[in-house]
Amino acid sequence: MTGNTEDEATALASTATAQSSGSKRGPSIADVAVAAGVSAQTVSRVSNGHTNVQEATRRKVEDAMRLLGYRPNRAARALKSGRYTTIGIIMFTLSSVGNVKTLDAITQAASEAGYSISLIPMPDPASSKFPAAYARLREQQVDGLIIIFDAHLSDKADLTLPMDLPTVVIDSTPDHGYTVVDTDQAGGARQATELLLGLGHATVWHIGGPATSFSASHRAAAWRETLNEAGIEAPPILYGDWSTDSGYRAGMTLASRDDVTAIFAANDHMALGAMRALHEMGRKIPQEVSIVGFDDLDESSSFWPPLTTVHQSFQTVGSLSMQLLLEQIMGAPAPSTQLVPTRLVVRESTSYPHR
Amino acid sequence: MTGNTEDEATALASTATAQSSGSKRGPSIADVAVAAGVSAQTVSRVSNGHTNVQEATRRKVEDAMRLLGYRPNRAARALKSGRYTTIGIIMFTLSSVGNVKTLDAITQAASEAGYSISLIPMPDPASSKFPAAYARLREQQVDGLIIIFDAHLSDKADLTLPMDLPTVVIDSTPDHGYTVVDTDQAGGARQATELLLGLGHATVWHIGGPATSFSASHRAAAWRETLNEAGIEAPPILYGDWSTDSGYRAGMTLASRDDVTAIFAANDHMALGAMRALHEMGRKIPQEVSIVGFDDLDESSSFWPPLTTVHQSFQTVGSLSMQLLLEQIMGAPAPSTQLVPTRLVVRESTSYPHR
DNA sequence: TCAAATCGTGTTTACGTAAACATTCTGGCT
DNA sequence: AGCCAGAATGTTTACGTAAACACGATTTGA
Secondary structure, eight states: OOHHHHHHHHHHHHHHHHHHHHHTTOHHHHHHHHHHHOHHHHHHHHTTTOOOOHHHHHHHHHHHHHHHTTTOOOOHHHHHHOOOSSSEEESOOOOOOHHHHHHHHHHHHHHHHEEEEEEEOOOTTTTTTTTHHHHHHSSSSEEEEEEOHHHTSSOOOOOOOOOSEEEEESSSOOOSSSSEEEOOOOHHHHHHHHHHHHHTOOOOOEEOOTOOOOHHHHHHHHHHHHHHHOOOOOOOOEOOOOSEEEEEEHHHHHHTTTTOOEESSHHHHHHHHHHHHHHHTTTTHHHHHHHHEEOOOOOGGGSSOOEEEEEEEHHHHHHHHHHHHHHHHHTTTOOOHHHHHOEOOOOOOOOOOOO | HHHHHHHHHHHHHHHHHHHHHHHHHOOHHHHHHHHTTHEEEHHHHHTTTTTTTTTHHHHHHHHHHHTOOOOHHHHHHHHHHSOSSEEEEOOOOOOOOOHHHHHHHHHHHHHHHTEEEEEOOOOOOOOOHHHHHHHHHSSSSEEEEEOHHHHHOOOGGGOOOEEESEEESSSSSSSSSSSSEEOHHHHHHHHHHHHHHHOOOOOOEEEOOOTHHHHHHHHHHHHHHHHHHHTTOOOOOOOOOOOOOOOOOHHHHHOOOOOOOEESSSSSSHHHHHHHHHHHTTTTTTTTTTTEEOOOGGGGGGGSSSOOOEEEEEHHHHHHHHHHHHHTTTTTOOOOOEOOEEEEEOOOOOOOOOO
């Protein structure tokens, strides 16, 4: 019985091979059907894990598939069913470390769910290339979309996506109409500010991100609010653009003032730049000035001194986004904004104010 | 005439819309054909930019396409033609900054060439998940493959890809059989070493990457060779694992030796760790010890002091890889290894030896 | 002037799959 | 025994596109 089946399959496999050698394509569902001695539809049922197939038949088909090295043709499947088992990811640039980690988590999650990832690069919306990129997106065939906005990007308000496609946006912008996933910017800023106040500092200065960034303004607002709740009037914000250089410039300003003993920078890069300025001006960290960042970069623990910072879990943001998107694809209603909590990581750039 | 055409198209467009509203699919080539009053094949020709279509006909078809908002169905196109206009990218993790920049450049280049990117995450080859990931890769339908090996990865020799698919590998591993694109590791290490020797240092110590990394061993070999050519016997290598922590440990060892005045670290992260060690041990940079890194991270210019380093152009590596891959897809023979030159960036962590 | 070549366009077909419908077979019920 | 429900499997069809071939109209060349 077993021997019979094998012989039959082998004989037919060689036929299939001969046929495919011309067209340079792999075996099709029909080849498997012939090899297994069943109809194509039955092979399809086995391939898609339908239950109404007898065990013996299933076995025969699976053997034939293995023998021929059959792989379902995703294009044909997509054409017929209208489902692509692919999700598109729009990114504006991979320059931000956080976005990359998020992307990594999304990719892993998608892979585990059997989806593949189509990466759609999008130039700055202000760019002349934008219409072309947008057109390409429209013909990209995906079941859902995750948009990772770049915190560095300013005028993203221009970008409207009137699509009837399950979509999750990773960003701090409110009122999208889409499901939004974001780090709890406000909570993180509050943790940082409370730490410094708790150490006994009279006030906390803030090096903020650009005014056009929603995440930056969320962090700044929470910092201000925390100070106010402690009965402290917030000092003026020094605005940077997320870069170490801008942090350096802000740091030079702050370093020249004796009354500055505590700084909360809106990201680790600016904190790094500020620390450089403090070093150059001979201000000791943390003895004279304490500083806290935001992000918890891999290298932040090796800054000099190791940086106290707010850890945000890009991993969680990514996997949560995928989960919400898949639920939408399955037909669930789109949930509203979901915040991912932060965690304060205390290192050596902070202490109580010496003298 | 114009009016006539428009009326006709409009009338037919509504028909098409009504039809498509049921199936929830966009307009097809047939809808456009009817709207334009031509055959489907002619629409296909216009859609693919064939030349043998009369200007007036082309115009009519284009108008109809615009009116109906027609987008070609990639799945159908792929099914029919066997070409997917998609290239797969295998990455082992997005943890390395350089790999991410490379990915960004590849994505841009692919987009410009009209290809889309399918990101295929691959767990560590040693992982139990590897066979499943590999199977998924096989049914992933792509025209070509770019494999970005992680320099952090050790036993990648295990990974054999016996595929009859145009492939470019980005890595320092020799003898792949595939086209290889890589930064000129040896040239960069030579530049770094020569800089330090040229400044008058008696010798140069090396903090190397893990012995299992080909790029690390290329850098180390070129460093040793450069010293030898200058008649200097190379001091023992201190091996790290690319991390700042490992750089810190190596730095502690080096900082305790008075005869160490020049260090070449195999990457910027380890250089950063070493600088921290030097700071902690009270060794002044660059007055007592000069240090050079490799990579030129964005933040390296803001280290304290700003780090002299070897810049490698991930951008070039990425776009060159895409270019070579596209040529292969077009039928060109696979070229051999291509090296992308480095550039030395001199900042403030290096000087002549004081005293 | 007429056959041959060329050009623009239409018709037929196949790519691989899965839904819809059709058919056969099994077993349980009256 | 006769009949029907339901399970297993087969047959037909359509998804949207582009290659192959067919055909008529024009141009070319001797």
